[in-house]
Amino acid sequence: MSHGDPKVHPEVFRLEDVSVSYGEQLAVQDVTMTIEARQVTALIGPSGCGKTTLLRCLNRLNDLIPEARVGGLVSYRGTDLYGPGVDPIEIRQRIGMVFQKPNPFPKSIRDNVAYGPRLRHEKADLDELVERCLTRVGLWDEVRNDLGRSALQLSGGQQQRLVIARCLAVDPDVILMDEPAASLDPIATERIEDLMVELAADYTIVLVTHNLQQATRVADHTAFFAAEFDEQGARRGRLVEHAPTAVLFEDPQDQRTRDYIAGRFA
Amino acid sequence: MNEQAIRTGIALALLLAAALAVMTYGGLAYRRELLVAALRALVQLVAVALIIAWIFTHPQAAFLYLGVMLVVAAYTSNRRIGGDSRDRLGILLAIFLGASATVLIVAVTGALEFSAQSLLPFSAQMIGGAMTTASLAGVRLRDDVKDQFTVFEGYVALGATYRQAGREFSQRAAEKSLFPTLDQTKSAGLVTLPGAFVGMLLGGASPLLAAQIQLLVLIGLLLVQCITALITTRVISPLAPAGHGGARA
Numbered sequence: 001m002s003h004g005d006p007k008v009h010p011e012v013f014r015l016e017d018v019s020v021s022y023g024e025q026l027a028v029q030d031v032t033m034t035i036e037a038r039q040v041t042a043l044i045g046p047s048g049c050g051k052t053t054l055l056r057c058l059n060r061l062n063d064l065i066p067e068a069r070v071g072g073l074v075s076y077r078g079t080d081l082y083g084p085g086v087d088p089i090e091i092r093q094r095i096g097m098v099f100q101k102p103n104p105f106p107k108s109i110r111d112n113v114a115y116g117p118r119l120r121h122e123k124a125d126l127d128e129l130v131e132r133c134l135t136r137v138g139l140w141d142e143v144r145n146d147l148g149r150s151a152l153q154l155s156g157g158q159q160q161r162l163v164i165a166r167c168l169a170v171d172p173d174v175i176l177m178d179e180p181a182a183s184l185d186p187i188a189t190e191r192i193e194d195l196m197v198e199l200a201a202d203y204t205i206v207l208v209t210h211n212l213q214q215a216t217r218v219a220d221h222t223a224f225f226a227a228e229f230d231e232q233g234a235r236r237g238r239l240v241e242h243a244p245t246a247v248l249f250e251d252p253q254d255q256r257t258r259d260y261i262a263g264r265f266a
Numbered sequence: 267m268n269e270q271a272i273r274t275g276i277a278l279a280l281l282l283a284a285a286l287a288v289m290t291y292g293g294l295a296y297r298r299e300l301l302v303a304a305l306r307a308l309v310q311l312v313a314v315a316l317i318i319a320w321i322f323t324h325p326q327a328a329f330l331y332l333g334v335m336l337v338v339a340a341y342t343s344n345r346r347i348g349g350d351s352r353d354r355l356g357i358l359l360a361i362f363l364g365a366s367a368t369v370l371i372v373a374v375t376g377a378l379e380f381s382a383q384s385l386l387p388f389s390a391q392m393i394g395g396a397m398t399t400a401s402l403a404g405v406r407l408r409d410d411v412k413d414q415f416t417v418f419e420g421y422v423a424l425g426a427t428y429r430q431a432g433r434e435f436s437q438r439a440a441e442k443s444l445f446p447t448l449d450q451t452k453s454a455g456l457v458t459l460p461g462a463f464v465g466m467l468l469g470g471a472s473p474l475l476a477a478q479i480q481l482l483v484l485i486g487l488l489l490v491q492c493i494t495a496l497i498t499t500r501v502i503s504p505l506a507p508a509g510h511g512g513a514r515a
């Protein structure tokens with residue numbers, strides 16, 4: 001785990017006053033932060049404070065929800081992600097996503113990994129690519145003789161690693177992970193955590209987690225979100241503080257962060 | 267009025283009166299609805315009969331009739347699916363291609379005489395079957411996508427367009443939409459006597475001729491539905507337009 005030095009780690013995302021609402025309902029408000037390259041950045045905080053919502057802005061997956069509105073600036077490597085002329089398809093190939101519940105495609109293991117490259121009509125040696133991606137996630141030795149088997153028959157932990165391999169196959173720059181281990185047992189969780197640390201050598205990772213220990217184990221930076229209530233009692237998520245993980249956990253600046261950490265570690 | 271029409275009228279009145287009496291005796295609700303339904307059927311069928319009788323003497327008008335039917339079918343099916351105008355155009359195409367492929371085969375082989383008399387009712391039945399299939403297949407596709415939305419999102423997150431992601435669901439949706447017709451075809455003559463068969467017998471045709479025509483209808487419907495289901499599930503958007511509980515590009 002390496003700690004953030006802005007000169008070594010150029011910024012990948014810059015968020016300025018980002019607010020997301022669903023219809024009239026504001027979900028997360030005025031988030032300003034940067035996310036650095038080849039680092040693991042964790043988003044933590046109580047459930048409902050907008051972590052998933054914010055994460056899904058980073059690859060325009062919120063486009064799928066018609067009521068979702070994004071305000072402020074989400075900049076990815078200098079490009080306004082919501083600016084005119086931005087092709088969300090291209091963005092999603094650069095910025096992959098791993099979901100809370102493993103979502104393997106109802107296809108063979110091989111076809112799961114080959115799906116992205118085939119979409120781009122890559123005819124290059126897919127067998128070789130499939131092997132490379134499965135090796136990278138530590139799944140190759142377990143499935144090398146069953147590449148034609150349905151991905152639905154894998155265990156939850158294997159499925160989640162397959163989903164990560166599927167992302168790697170389109171050669172992304174960033175991998176977004178939304179509580180990727182939430183549905184896994186401790187051993188499978190540990191494998192995913194090890195994998196995240198290892199992948200951070202080549203990819204920028206943004207991890208949503210409700211597991212603070214996980215954040216301390218894998219994240220270089222951690223951003224703490226909390227829910228606030230307006231005069232009408234409507235809840236919205238706010239970024240409370242964002243710092244190198246060790247700093248955030250050992251010397252939090254905000255009382256809400258201190259309370260949350262104390263509560264969750266107790 | 268000829269004598270036949272008068273006898274039919276008397277029979278209909280008696281049938282209806284008997285049904286209403288039974289409903290009253292049994293305390294069943296919906297008597298009004300039954301009456302309205304019966305009157306609607308009466309008006310609609312008489313009107314259609316008059317129109318078709320006129321078309322038989324002006325065969326060119328058959329194309330107009332089928333064209334109107336096609337448009338109405340596409341509208342009806344699209345409303346069931348909850349699609350927008352682009353979906354409607356796709357459904358129109360799906361119904362048109364399914365029905366015309368079938369009619370073409372039946373006409374070219376001479377299995378049905380090349381006349382408005384035989385091709386008009388056959389085409390109309392094919393369009394009707396295609397409409398049912400388009401609705402079933404379209405609703406199925408959107409339900410499947412909604413039920414497995416995390417999988418749909420998985421395709422989109424890898425850079426698939428909504429349509430490309432939807433295509434992963436279309437095969438299954440098209441297959442499922444064929445089940446009712448497959449069942450109906452398998453049981454033809456066993457559990458029920460299908461409509462064309464009964465109609466022809468009543469009209470005085472020989473049972474073997476009635477069976478031939480019924481087979482053209484049943485097998486024709488299978489082809490119509492394969493084509494229409496495949497096209498529908500590929501051309502419509504897999505997501506309901508905004509305001510129908512989903513999003514789309």
Ligand SMILES: Nc1ncnc2c1ncn2[C@@H]1O[C@H](COP(=O)(O)OP(=O)(O)O)[C@@H](O)[C@H]1O
Nearest residue numbers: 022027046047048049050051052053054065235
């Ligand atoms: N599709 C949606 N439509 C409407 N409201 C939503 C939707 N998704 C999330 N929300 C609301 O946005 C807020 C933040 O949710 P979410 O981003 O899932 O939080 P977290 O991931 O931190 O638990 C919650 O109040 C939630 O109810």
Ligand SMILES: [Mg+2]
Nearest residue numbers: 051052053208
């Ligand atoms: Mg969440």
